[in-house]
Amino acid sequence: xxxxxxxxxxxxxxxxxxxxxxxxxxxxxxxxxxxxxxxxxxxxxxxxxxxxxxxxxxxxxxxxxxxxxxxxxxxxxxxxxxxxxxxxxxxxxxxxxxxx
Amino acid sequence: xxxxxxxxxxxxxxxxxxxxxxxxxxxxxxxxxxxxxxxxxxxxxxxxxxxxxxxxxxxxxxxxxxxxxxxxxxxxxxxxxxxxxxxxxxxxxxxxxxxxxxxxxxxxxxxxxxxxxxxxxxxxxxxxxxxxxxxxxxxxxxxxxxxxxxxxxxxxxxxxxxxxxxxxxxxxxxxxxxxxxxxxxxxxxxxxxxxxxxxxxxxxxxxxxxxxxxxxxxxxxxxxxxxxxxxxxxxxxxxxxxxxxxxxxxxxxxxxxxxxxxxxxxxxxxxxxxxxxxxxxxxxxxxxxxxxxxxxxxxxxxxxxxxxxxxxxxxxxxxxxxxxxxxxxxxxxxxxxxxxxxxxxxxxxxxxxxxxxxxxxxxxxxxxxxxxxxxxxxxxxxxxxxxxxxxxxxxxxxxxxxxxxxxxxxxxxxxxxxxxxxxxxxxxxxxxxxxxxxxxxxxxxxxxxxxxxxxxxxxxxxxxxxxxxxxxxxxxxxxxxxxxxxxxxxxxxxxxxxxx
Amino acid sequence: xxxxxxxxxxxxxxxxxxxxxxxxxxxxxxxxxxxxxxxxxxxxxxxxxxxxxxxxxxxxxxxxxxxxxxxxxxxxxxxxxxxxxxxxxxxxxxxxxxxxxxxxxxxxxxxxxxxxxxxxxxxxxxxxxxxxxxxxxxxxxxxxxxxxxxxxxxxxxxxxxxxxxxxxxxxxxxxxxxxxxxxxx
Numbered sequence: 001x002x003x004x005x006x007x008x009x010x011x012x013x014x015x016x017x018x019x020x021x022x023x024x025x026x027x028x029x030x031x032x033x034x035x036x037x038x039x040x041x042x043x044x045x046x047x048x049x050x051x052x053x054x055x056x057x058x059x060x061x062x063x064x065x066x067x068x069x070x071x072x073x074x075x076x077x078x079x080x081x082x083x084x085x086x087x088x089x090x091x092x093x094x095x096x097x098x099x100x
Numbered sequence: 101x102x103x104x105x106x107x108x109x110x111x112x113x114x115x116x117x118x119x120x121x122x123x124x125x126x127x128x129x130x131x132x133x134x135x136x137x138x139x140x141x142x143x144x145x146x147x148x149x150x151x152x153x154x155x156x157x158x159x160x161x162x163x164x165x166x167x168x169x170x171x172x173x174x175x176x177x178x179x180x181x182x183x184x185x186x187x188x189x190x191x192x193x194x195x196x197x198x199x200x201x202x203x204x205x206x207x208x209x210x211x212x213x214x215x216x217x218x219x220x221x222x223x224x225x226x227x228x229x230x231x232x233x234x235x236x237x238x239x240x241x242x243x244x245x246x247x248x249x250x251x252x253x254x255x256x257x258x259x260x261x262x263x264x265x266x267x268x269x270x271x272x273x274x275x276x277x278x279x280x281x282x283x284x285x286x287x288x289x290x291x292x293x294x295x296x297x298x299x300x301x302x303x304x305x306x307x308x309x310x311x312x313x314x315x316x317x318x319x320x321x322x323x324x325x326x327x328x329x330x331x332x333x334x335x336x337x338x339x340x341x342x343x344x345x346x347x348x349x350x351x352x353x354x355x356x357x358x359x360x361x362x363x364x365x366x367x368x369x370x371x372x373x374x375x376x377x378x379x380x381x382x383x384x385x386x387x388x389x390x391x392x393x394x395x396x397x398x399x400x401x402x403x404x405x406x407x408x409x410x411x412x413x414x415x416x417x418x419x420x421x422x423x424x425x426x427x428x429x430x431x432x433x434x435x436x437x438x439x440x441x442x443x444x445x446x447x448x449x450x451x452x453x454x455x456x457x458x459x460x461x462x463x464x465x466x467x468x469x470x471x472x473x474x475x476x477x478x479x480x481x482x483x484x485x486x487x488x489x490x491x492x493x494x495x496x497x498x499x500x501x502x503x504x505x506x507x508x509x510x511x512x513x514x515x516x517x518x519x520x521x522x523x524x525x526x527x528x529x530x531x532x533x534x535x536x537x538x539x540x541x542x543x544x545x546x547x548x549x550x551x552x553x554x555x556x557x558x559x560x561x562x563x564x565x566x567x568x569x570x571x572x573x574x575x576x577x578x579x580x581x582x583x584x585x586x587x588x589x590x591x592x593x594x595x596x597x598x599x600x
Numbered sequence: 601x602x603x604x605x606x607x608x609x610x611x612x613x614x615x616x617x618x619x620x621x622x623x624x625x626x627x628x629x630x631x632x633x634x635x636x637x638x639x640x641x642x643x644x645x646x647x648x649x650x651x652x653x654x655x656x657x658x659x660x661x662x663x664x665x666x667x668x669x670x671x672x673x674x675x676x677x678x679x680x681x682x683x684x685x686x687x688x689x690x691x692x693x694x695x696x697x698x699x700x701x702x703x704x705x706x707x708x709x710x711x712x713x714x715x716x717x718x719x720x721x722x723x724x725x726x727x728x729x730x731x732x733x734x735x736x737x738x739x740x741x742x743x744x745x746x747x748x749x750x751x752x753x754x755x756x757x758x759x760x761x762x763x764x765x766x767x768x769x770x771x772x773x774x775x776x777x778x779x780x781x782x783x784x785x
Contacts, residue, residue, distance in 0.1 A: 001605070001719040001720060002605055002606055002609050002649075002719070002720055003715065003716050003717065003718060003719060003720070004711075004715040004716075004718040004719070004720055005711045005712050005714070005715040005716040005718070006609060006613070007609075007646070007650070007720075008282075008707075008711035008715060009707075009708045009711050009712065010613045010616065010617070010646075012704055012707040012708050012711060013617055013620070013704065013708075014616060014617070014620050014639065015271075015275060015704075015707075016700055016701065016703065016704040016707075017617075017620035017621065017623070017624055018271070018620070019700050019703070020624055020696075020697055020700050021623060021624050021632075022264075022268055023696040023697070023700070024624065024696075024697070025632075026683050027629055027680065027682075027683045028260065028264075029629040029632070029633075029671070029674065029675055029678075029680055030623075030629050030632045031264055032264065032267075032671075033623065033629070033632045033633055033636055033671065034623070035264070035267045035268055035271055036636060036667070036668075036671075037620060037623060037636055037639060038268075038271035038275075039271055039274065040636075040639060040640060040643055040663070041275075042271065042274045042275050042278050043643070043655075043659075044643055044646065044647075045275070045278045045279070045282070046278050046281065047646075047647055047650050047652045047655060048650060048720070049278065049281055049282040050650075050652065050727070051650040051651055051652070051720055052282075052715075052718055052720060053282075053285050055285060055286075056727055056731065056732065056735045056739075057229075057281070057286070057287055057735075057739075058281060059652050059654065059655055059727050059732055059735075060229065060732070060735055060736060060739065060740050061228075061229055061232075061277075061278075061281070061287060062652075062655050063654075063655065063658065063732075063736070063740075064229055064232065064233060064740070064743055064747065065232075065274065066658060066659070066662050066663055067747045067750065068232070068233065068236045068747075068750065069663070069667060070662060070666065070667055070754075071236070071240060071747075071750045071751055071753065071754040072236065072240060072267055072270075073667045073670055073671065074670065074754045074755075074757075074758050075240050075243055075244055075263070075753070075754050075757045075758060075761075076243070076263050076267065077670060077671070077674045078244075078757060078758040078761040078762040079243060079244075079247050079256065079259050079260055079263050079761055080260065080674065080678075081674065081677070081678065081761070081762045082247055082250045082256045082259070082761045082762065083253075083256045083257060083259075083260050084678050086250075086251065086252075086253040086256050086257075087253055087256075087257075090629075090678065090680050090681075090683065091683050095257050095260065095261065097253055097254050097257050097341070098254065098257070098258075098336070098337045098340050098341055098404070103741060111742070114746075118749055118752075121749075121752065122752065125752070125756055165742075166741060166742040167738065167739055167741075169742045169743070170742065205760065207756050207757075207759070207760045210752075210756055211753065211756060211757065211760075214749055214752060214753045214756075215753075217746075217749050218749070221746055227743075229740065229743045230742060230743050230746065233743045233746045233747060233750065234746065236750060237746065237749055237750050237753060240750065240753050240754065240757065241753050241757070243757070244753070244756070244757035244760060244761060247761055248760070250760070250761055309710075309714065310710055310711075310714060313706070313707065313710055
């Protein structure tokens with residue numbers, strides 16, 4: 001028997017790592033990957049709560065999160081490709097066309 | 101519970117929009133050369149008008165659908181009408197614009213309609229699963245729309261920033277929902293409200309309760325979406341880089357839909373905790389108004405200036421949210437809430453009125469910018485607007501009207517909208533907040549009036565290419581202007597309706 | 601039984617954290633993506649422990665299998681190289697990271713206080729595929745239908761943005777407009 005808090009803390013750690021990656025990373029794809037890690041962390045919490053509450057909704061929600069993540073990844077990567085075609089760089093620090 | 105025809109009637113606007121969006125994609129695949137985009141534009145306009153009619157007809161079918169997923173009440177009907185009218189106006193504005201801009205792609209309209217589908221689900225959702233899906237449909241469509249001018253580095257860069265910060269915000273929103281689910285055992289808003297109210301009655305916040313955390317995380321997520329400070333950092337870059345009409349769309353309809361989620365989550369699900377989230381709204385309101393207005397002062401790009409201004413406008417709306425938190429309405433039993441029950445609280449009417457006026461004036465301002473900016477969107481700086489009063493009196497007059505309304509000058513909708521917000525703040529004894537809002541309005545006068553001064557009192561700088569005439573654009577902009585004036589001079593109808 | 605579950609949790613939880621840390625540490629996007637696949641695999645095992653067999657399989661098939669393959673594919677397509685660390689990163693580390701770890705501390709403390717006594721039952725499959733399917737098409741029917749719009753958006757968006765440049769130059773697109781576009785609005 002594992003306490004629920006173990007799962008939740010693990011999920012919190014993963015979410016935090018994702019946020020840290022989002023802030024620290026300097027290339028577009030890694031930043032986007034960090035967001036995926038955050039979503040995975042949320043999914044773990046949802047499944048753990050779902051198990052704890054003996055309620056199906058959490059499982060259902062995770063299914064939809066995955067669907068959304070797939071669509072987001074498709075569009076996000078398309079945007080990244082469009083940016084790289086225009087700018088020939090993946091560095092987030094060079095995304096400064098609008099700093100006056 | 102099997103679904104019935106009634107269930108589908110209650111999402112009829114979304115169904116119509118989806119069908120027309122798919123139809124546009126099909127037609128666009130077959131169209132060649134000059135007809136590209138033209139048929140799509142016409143289809144989008146027809147589709148949005150039909151959906152608008154369906155949205156109005158929802159008045160006859162209040163209630164819930166799809167086992168409590170959808171709740172058709174006065175708020176959802178009101179925002180359906182607002183959002184669908186916005187989409188119809190944006191299609192009008194875009195029709196000639198896309199062609200002169202050299203990007204006649206019908207996908208633009210399809211994505212516009214799909215974004216509206218997402219917003220429709222956002223405003224009528226009573227379940228966080230559907231709220232989440234709706235939010236993502238509208239967000240992902242908006243990301244693509246921002247990158248619509250995909251060979252322009254600024255456009256794609258704006259889309260990239262919107263995408264990264266938007267998805268980041270979504271993750272926070274989701275984490276908040278998860279904790280709320282863990283604390284209450286449900287993702288249905290009325291059920292969460294009931295469960296949390298029961299917990300509150302049983303002895304208040306337990307040590308280590310997840311609810312304040314959940315509320316804070318949800319607020320971070322939605323704060324990004326409505327560009328409330330301190331989560332507004334993405335706004336200037338995205339609004340400046342995205343095509344002007346897209347900016348007009350995402351700064352009005354998308355923001356209004358996100359405010360409805362904020363309203364439903366905090367007002368329905370977290371209503372028992374209003375003393376806790378009051379401070380969230382209070383701080384965010386003051387920060388948004390102040391940072392937005394101060395940021396706008398030194399901008400030379402009009403799009404960027406209006407981006408900061410829209411942060412400030414979000415701040416005024418958050419003042420009304422603080423009012424709601426201060427005066428929780430008489431508790432209506434969840435599930436038994438009368439259709440107009442959500443409107444009962446003080447402040448809610450002010451929010452609806454403000455969002456309506458804000459949508460009309462902000463969209464109008466961006467429509468003028470899109471027109472003056474001309475093909476390639478090269479002319480968006482303040483100096484490009486110098487002398488506009490002589491060269492294009494009509495455009496200058498429209499811009500003046502929208503800017504004065506944004507500032508809140510009497511006889512424009514913006515004046516009454518601000519008045520109602522300030523009034524409700526005074527009535528709720530939030531004097532400090534009301535004074536900060538007033539001071540901010542005075543600060544804002546400087547940068548709004550500066551544009552007017554440039555348009556009428558400065559000589560034109562340099563040669564600008566002629567602006568092609570566009571009847572569709574004129575019609576669309578006229579709609580915005582009429583709404584701004586109508587709500588400024590004869591607001592009685594709407595106010596009467598809101599009071600009901 | 602008790603120990604086996606705890607041991608499995610510790611092993612795969614540690615793997616997930618190791619993957620996350622490795623993603624944070626590595627400069628190269630491809631290592632980041634591969635670390636994330638490790639995290640996803642570890643999480644799939646945890647989902648099995650939590651009785652969510654359907655989600656565990658979908659996690660492997662869709663998340664690790666489809667989404668991450670897309671990432672790896674794009675990384676290869678763009679030939680993404682490791683970037684040197686930048687000013688922004690150093691600045692963010694100094695300011696942002698402490699704030700994040702405070703957030704983690706609050707989260708962990710809240711979880712530990714609130715749920716340390718909430719034990720989870722042994723992990724026999726709790727949510728069968730059949731019941732998930734039933735819930736999906738009753739309770740979740742509308743969101744399920746709405747996701748089809750989401751995918752339409754995804755398809756239309758990806759086609760609009762990433763289509764080959766040649767197909768873009770249709771009809772009214774004059775060279776002057778394109779030049780104006782490129783010259784930065």
